[in-house]
Amino acid sequence: MNLKTKVILAIETSCDDTSMAIIKNDQVIANCTISSINEQAKYGGIVPEVASRNHIKVIDKVFKKTLKQAKIDISEITDIAYTSEPGLPGSLHVGKVFAKMLAKLLNVNLIKVNHLYGHIYSASANCHYEYLFLALIVSGGHTSIYLVKSIREIELINETNDDAVGEALDKIGRMLSLDYPGGISIDNLYNSQKNNLNLLPHQSSNSQFSFSGIKTATLNMINSLKMKNEIVDKELIASSCLKWIIDDIINKLNYYIDKYQPAMLVLGGGVSANKLLREEVNKLKIKIVLPPIEYTGDNAVMIGLFANELIKYSK
Ligand code: KG4
Ligand code: ZN
Numbered sequence: 165m166n167l168k169t170k171v172i173l174a175i176e177t178s179c180d181d182t183s184m185a186i187i188k189n190d191q192v193i194a195n196c197t198i199s200s201i202n203e204q205a206k207y208g209g210i211v212p213e214v215a216s217r218n219h220i221k222v223i224d225k226v227f228k229k230t231l232k233q234a235k236i237d238i239s240e241i242t243d244i245a246y247t248s249e250p251g252l253p254g255s256l257h258v259g260k261v262f263a264k265m266l267a268k269l270l271n272v273n274l275i276k277v278n279h280l281y282g283h284i285y286s287a288s289a290n291c292h293y294e295y296l297f298l299a300l301i302v303s304g305g306h307t308s309i310y311l312v313k314s315i316r317e318i319e320l321i322n323e324t325n326d327d328a329v330g331e332a333l334d335k336i337g338r339m340l341s342l343d344y345p346g347g348i349s350i351d352n353l354y355n356s357q358k359n360n361l362n363l364l365p366h367q368s369s370n371s372q373f374s375f376s377g378i379k380t381a382t383l384n385m386i387n388s389l390k391m392k393n394e395i396v397d398k399e400l401i402a403s404s405c406l407k408w409i410i411d412d413i414i415n416k417l418n419y420y421i422d423k424y425q426p427a428m429l430v431l432g433g434g435v436s437a438n439k440l441l442r443e444e445v446n447k448l449k450i451k452i453v454l455p456p457i458e459y460t461g462d463n464a465v466m467i468g469l470f471a472n473e474l475i476k477y478s479k
Contacts, residue, residue: 170475171236172243172466173266177259178251178279179305180215182222183464184230186241189381192289192298193477194234195458195465196224201364205344206208209334210304217252238396245471248276250305252465275471279462280306281318282433286455286466292429293453300413300439303462304330304345307429308372309420312430315470315477322416328448329409330435336382336405340398349371350402351438358397361385361404366412369419406440410440414448421450428453432460 169189176183183197200218202208209323246263247256247429269272276277284299299310305322327335337346342353362380367374382405390394417429435441437460445452459465 165407169240170242170472171229171240172245172275172468172475173241174277174464174471175244175246175259175263176279176282176462176464176467177219177223177255177262178247178249179255180210180218180464181462182219182226183462184226185468186230186234186236187465187468188234188236188291188467192465192468192474194217194230195463196226196230196233196245197463198226201345207350208338208344210252212252212254215252217260219255221256221260227262234239234475238270241266241272243273243275243324243471243475244270245275245277245467246281247282247467250269250280252386277467277470278308279467280308282305282466282470284310284312284318284430285315285470286459286463287430287453288467288469288473290456291453294451296423296426296446297428297430298426299430299432300417300436300445302329302413302416302435304328304334304347304432304444305436306433307375309416310425311420311426315473321420322372324334324375326374326376329373329375329413332379332409333406333435335379336402337384338421339386339394340402342398342402347438350406351440353399353402353405354440355399356440358400359403359407364406366408366415369415371416373416375409375410378405400418406438406463410438410444413441414444417445417448421448427451430462431455432466438459 172187174185180200186194244267283301307328309322312318335348342349430453
């Protein structure tokens with residue numbers, strides 16, 4: 165093997181997906197995930213104990229499948245990257261122990277990666293990142309805007325005061341008895357001709373994100389319709405909620421684009437798969453970088469891509 169060949173094994177276990185990937189000389193050559201989402205769906209949300217047990221159950225299998233997919237031998241691995249934070253403590257622990265043991269056994273470099281920074285770099289396999297840029301990370305656990313000056317200078321400039329976007333969508337989905345996860349159901353139900361319910365006034369563009377208000381307004385609306393024996397139009401309510409949320413995000417992005425004049429805007433996280441969000445950010449007057457749909461949710465590829473950029477930057 166060429167001495168300069170870099171073979172990064174990436175491990176992501178922060179929530180309910182056990183995921184591994186291999187990045188060899190800047191190319192993603194393997195990507196394997198086993199999710200416990202079907203099990204979690206029975207409970208209508210993530211149960212931490214179920215998630216960590218599942219990681220323990222499948223981590224060896226995922227590792228073997230990943231090596232097989234990459235057609236490499238274990239001895240070819242030069243670096244191991246793993247998600248160190250944030251996430252469910254029990255789930256993170258499983259990935260960390262696996263990564264540390266393997267790095268010791270193979271005597272290779274160990275790289276800790278912040279899960280959210282991974283999301284920021286989830287589109288970097290196919291796109292050259294230009295600094296300084298803004299990153300919007302929208303998932304089930306986080307809603308944040310970062311100002312990225314370099315891979316080592318990532319500044320958090322806005323985050324939610326309460327619910328994350330995905331969390332709010334999932335809860336609204338549950339109120340409307342839609343399939344779990346609500347975010348995907350609401351995306352599929354969205355109708356642009358039925359999105360004009362006046363649920364809640366908008367917040368100012370420079371305020372912190374907050375989604376508990378729209379959640380409560382929706383619950384009040386559903387309860388009042390039920391009390392009056394009126395029809396709960398799921399499509400109208402879901403579409404109006406989603407429109408309110410996306411409008412709020414776009415207002416804030418516009419504020420930060422004016423303020424920082426970034427070279428581009430990168431999206432990441434499960435909610436960045438949302439069709440309305442993708443449509444609306446594409447109208448902004450700035451270069452937009454969207455991850456491929458398969459890398460929007462949690463995955464180890466993004467952890468490997470971040471580690472890959474970090475190694476290049478440190479050289
Ligand atoms: O990033 P992710 O897979 O996991 C973490 O939370 O870290 O995000 C999951 C969230 C869920 O709340 C799910 O409802 C939401 O992303 N989501 C979507 C879509 N796909 C996933 N929300 C809106 N539209 C979608 N297409
Ligand atoms: Zn995530």
